[in-house]
Amino acid sequence: MKKGRNELLNDEEKILATYAVGSRNFGGRAYEEPEHPYRLPFQRDKDRIIHSHAFKRLEYKTQVFVYSEGDHFRNRLTHTLEVAGISKTISKVLGLNEDLSESIALAHDLGHSPFGHAGQEALAELMKDIGGFEHNKQSLRVVQKLERRYPNFPGLNLCEETLLGIMKHGGGYESSNLLEVRRTLGPSLEAMIVDASDEITYSAHDLEDGLESGLLQLEEVKGLMIWKRIDESLPSSEKNSKTEMLSISRSIGRISLNLMVSDLIESIHKILTEYSVNSRESISKLYQKKIKIVQFSEEFQKEFNELKQFLFQNLYRHSEVSRMSERGKETIYLLFKHFESHPESIPESYRNREEEDGRMRVICDYIAGMTDRYAIEKLKREGILWFPY
Known part of the structure; x- marks a missing residue:
């Protein structure tokens, strides 16, 4: 039996709790798109996140141990998949929307910098006078603006409920309609x-x-x-x-x-x-x-x-761990200062946004998107005199 969109929506409503976020109430998208005949909104969000460049790069971003320390330690990707798995388990038991929970979980660390929290601290220090840096805020920036996979809009054009779930309280988000909705409506239970x-x-x-x-x-x-x-x-x-x-x-x-x-x-x-x-x-x-x-x-x-x-x-x-963290921080400080003086070393796709976002934010976006190993290799290729690895 082939099921169309309406049958799938009806099936979903039979199993979801009344407090869950149903696919009929996905909140819309910033850029209007036709609905898919058999893939529901949060399923599409999940696929868009998995196919994004930022998601693929998580494999070589630090959780606690830098990738070079061993093959079996968790990285930012394995951590993300584990969060998604636990989120789905809890959501299933409580009658919540598993697709929404999974989408939020898969996107929650897309904005994380290389070298884990040490990298975030370095970028936050470098950007403290010009908007700061915080990885939850950067995750939202990635899915709304930085990913470029579609010809008609920037970002991934995710559902409003997915975006609201990626946002965390106190993240210092720019004033927008989405921020007002988050303040008024609050996070869904799936996001919590x-x-x-x-x-x-x-x-x-x-x-x-x-x-x-x-x-x-x-x-x-x-x-x-x-x-x-x-x-x-x-x-x-x-x-x-x-x-x-x-x-x-x-x-x-x-x-x-x-x-x-x-x-x-x-x-x-x-x-x-x-x-x-x-x-x-x-x-x-x-x-x-x-x-x-x-x-x-x-x-x-x-x-x-x-x-x-x-x-x-x-x-x-x-x-x-502190030794690894300090190496990561030093790498980011050196790269940042180098790109300030040598903007030609930044890819053109980033430099094209300099007039709109300013050079410092462009550099921050570029470094935040790097994997640990790419940051280390970039340090060497640019001839910067710091080889701690």
């Missing part, structure tokens, strides 16, 4: 789910990478409340596993999916029931009242906070 999935993903999986790298010690990790909870639930056969990393990976899986996700789902469901949430509008009303819908239970939040603090102190501030 992606934010929480992002935290779950990097906390659990940065822990695993830290252990695999040897920067974190298992005996220290075993002191965490969340690890003790996992350890108590493990069968003796796994506790005595001869393959330590296999046992660790199983424990991390239990932490991220069995514990974090399950607790979050139960907590969200409890809040939705308590406030009789039955529409996108009722989600907005709670947002305006600053009532947090997506949160862990009070008991589990303490364990989660302890985990995040442990990672901050023992992994993100580890001397080896």
Whole structure:
């Protein structure tokens, strides 16, 4: 049986909760386009994001460890895919629009600079007097303006609800109709789910990478409340596993999916029931009242906070991670200063926007879009005297 657009929309409405964002209410697009006969709006958004240049470059952008440190550590792409997977799991259980959640998740780090948060800090410092730099804001800029894949409009022309989901509160977005809608309507529950999935993903999986790298010690990790909870639930056969990393990976899986996700789902469901949430509008009303819908239970939040603090102190501030971060920052500082003096080294597609955006913003866009390895190679090809890798 072949299903057309109307049949697909009707099927979707049968399974979505009343508070979910349906495809009939996608919010429109900045540039009008005919609807596809069998691909619904958020499905099209997802495909556009996956086929974008910015998405492909995520493979060689740092999560915690620079790509040259090893093949099995997570990069910005694997992190993004993991966020999308967890977002879909939670959305499915709560009757939300999985395509919308997945689209937001796949786009949420498109604007991230090379060298992880160290790269963001460097660009923020360099741009502090001319609009600043923040990766969530840059992700929106990528999908609205910087991607060039269509002849009739800049960017990817994503649905308004997808764009609203990419925006985060406090991101310093330029005044626009979209910003006013975000302030009034607030994020969808699908968008809130992606934010929480992002935290779950990097906390659990940065822990695993830290252990695999040897920067974190298992005996220290075993002191965490969340690890003790996992350890108590493990069968003796796994506790005595001869393959330590296999046992660790199983424990991390239990932490991220069995514990974090399950607790979050139960907590969200409890809040939705308590406030009789039955529409996108009722989600907005709670947002305006600053009532947090997506949160862990009070008991589990303490364990989660302890985990995040442990990672901050023992992994993100580890001397080896700091060494990699400083190298990344220095690379970005040198490239930025070089392009200020030698704009001819910037691709013409970027230079063409100098009159509209200014040279500093053009340089920022160019560097933010680089992968770690391209930034390093560019540094060498331009003859800049800094070879730390």
